[in-house]
Amino acid sequence: MKFKIKYADQIVGLFIVVAIVLFAVIVVLVGLNQRWFAKDYSFKTSFPSASGVAPGTSIMMKGFVVGKIDRITLNSENSVDTLFHIYDTFYDKVREYSILELTVSPIGLGSQLLFHPGRGERLLEEGEFIPTADSAAGKAIIEQELVEIPPKDDTITRLLANVNPLLENLNKTVVTVNRTLTEVNRALAGQSTGPLGNIVNDASAAAAQLPRTVNRVDDIVADVQTRTAGLLDQISSLLAAVQGMTGDIGSITSNLAATTEAIRDPTGLVSKLFDPKGSIKTFLDDDNVLYKRVMSIISEIEASVRSLQGIVTGLNGEMPKIAAVLNETRTAIQQAQDVLEGVKNNPLIRGGVPERATQETLYGSMREGSFE
């Protein structure tokens, strides 16, 4: 006690100084760890939407954090001006033709902002503009292969990226067909002033595009099949574990089969309209050229859908993630069915698409077991 009183000043001084020093050391360590003292290089870019690019979002390259988003502002042209920085240790990657790419996980696991280094020689100056992959400039760079884009490690993202535009094309074509049919319908009702031949020509021109689209579908589907085959090989062991899901898979498969059946049904749909013995025979006496064309298109669609069905069945057994993909696919098929439903509603057409059976998501049923 005497000692404490005698050296009170020294003890108290030490007590406080040690705390301050340790505090300072911690702050410096935190600062070093969080790169307060490192130089960052700022660049600009522009996104169509701010979703997934909040300030502080990490910019990744091959799994490394190479920088962060600093600030985003909505400009007068309704695109999002974005300021971001790249850490000094990665600055030598920021060469001409570098691009940014925002990838959104299809199954709700958030988004990733990727940096792809350009193949140019020149290092970009601070403050320069780096395009995003989905901008015109970005697409041009990618097409000219001026940028290193590693193969996506996420097969599902890749697969979906291919499937989505495919379905879009399919949709567009069917809508065109539908529109043409409406025109034909109007002509039959005597509402159209133009010569019917023109209209039918339009229709056939539109329909002529369909095989091309479907050819692309074939390519993509083949691609997807090879990819999925590889994937399936890797995880064939998982298949056994998900045998229990076969009930669900069966239901989906039958659903798909029904849809396919409806498309094939010779008594339904377009066949009635274009049959040589049909009501518009007199107007369309062209040796069933249009009819055959449309029929071939439909059979091609059918084949595509069957391919998809095969893929979907394989994917379904793979893992819960694939189930989500299946959902996406199912949505697409439902959209196609909607189109067909639209065709069916045309008064000129009898028969139609069978009623759709709703399908429980595998995802949900999986969870119920473990979270009860």
Added chain:
Amino acid sequence: MPDTNAVPQVAIELKMVSADSAGYKVFRDVNVAFPRGRFSVVLGATGSGKSALLKLAAGLMVPSGGIVEYLGRDMSRFTRKDEADFRAHSGFVFQDAALWADTNILNNVAMPLRVHRPWMSQSEIAESVRLALKRIGYDEGMGYRPSDLSAGEQKMVSIARAIVHDPDLIFMDDPGSSLDEDGLERLYELLGELGEAGKTVIVVANNSEFAYRFADMLGVIKNETVVAFGGYDETLSRASVELEGSLARLKARGGRSRKPRYPDSPAGDPGSEMSQRGDV
């Protein structure tokens, strides 16, 4: 009170002062003027509010009504500097020593010097403290804690603390309490010296001995107010109505043998009073 008016200067004056303590009235309408350079003694029975009066006069207690003036200036309007100045020139002896228990005798007595004369070195301070303690007759060590001392010794230290910085104005609350006979003798000696040196001394006591020995001015507290205050003889002669206790004893003791302390005072000074005292 013609006599008080005649005194050259007033050190402390209470004007219509009232005081409360814990909800009840201690004083009402007290009017007292303690003259400068004089020895004032206020007598009163135990519990009559003597301590409260002294604390009011010394600015240690805030009056609930009226004003207290130091050299003609309202103490409630003191600036920080005024306050420091007033404290530098005054000392206060508490009834119960009131030493700081957490430090030793040296630090206790040295405190006024440390506060008011920060330029003094440690050795100068220690020397001044030693002298002050010697004056009151304390001869124990300066390293003791107050709790190590007897009540009488604590009282001595407390008196030393009040005079160590040589103040002009000294308040003493019952300075003789708990002192032994030797201590009392030293105290009387000290009070005599203070009177000789022309200090303003205000003592409240329940012991008429202080009044008899030293009082230039004499006051009496009764019924929640100061019923009489004036020159020693005047108070004694005037106080026939309130004549009881201490005053009666003082009157019974008769005249005092004291030399006039204020030979060069202007007319109406206590010097003339002094000569009258023999007649009482």
Added chain:
Amino acid sequence: MNILVLLGRSAREKSSRLLYGLGFLQNVIKETLRFFRKSQVGYKVLIMQILFTGYEALTINAIMAVSIGAAINVIGTSLLPQFGQSQLMYTILIIVITRELGPLLTAFVITARSGTAIATQLGTMVVSHEIEAYLSVGLNPISYLVVPRFIGVVVSMLVLTVYFNLFGLLGSFIVVQVFNPTPISEYLGNLLSQLAVGDVLWGLLKAFVFGVVVSVVSTYQGFSVNKASTEIPVAGIRAVGQSFILIIVADVIITLMQYA
């Protein structure tokens, strides 16, 4: 009717006491600023206050910090992986130690140790007229008695909170080694990447406010003693009770501010 009168009187007394308390606080702050302008005789009191409030409380503070840190570590490493969120352990450790329990427990320790001590000490001084004695020699009790205690408690709170952080975040690591050895580089790296200086500063802000609360309440209660020595323990109890309540209220307010 009678109850109304009683309620009214109690409300009036309470509000006047609150006003008095605020005036007291204002006075303390004013005198504190003055204290820093010119060093006073109160310096020694300040040193002793930090010695008592800060240094002597270091041991108990360290023990608490290490125990709580170790507990969080053990729980975190066994429970969180079940949710696949092992990384959250560091976040929880930082939130609990740095932002919440660090300042709060330190304040409780200081209240229990120094709050009672200050209140009873000042209460005793009032009863034995030592306060008046300070006044009589020209020392303002607020600047000489309250301010050094105020600064001493606040400084001790801040310093002890820093130590609590150190012991809680690093000391617990040593304890964890016994149960679940982790490489120090991994532990430190994770900790430092999760630790924002903002967390530490919010914690220190809390420590500062708690220090102000404890010191002002304790000195106020000490001075509220009037005459009898029986009032002294009552003042000590009131100091602890009021401090605890005000600390928790302040904690909630600051935490709300933080997330507002």
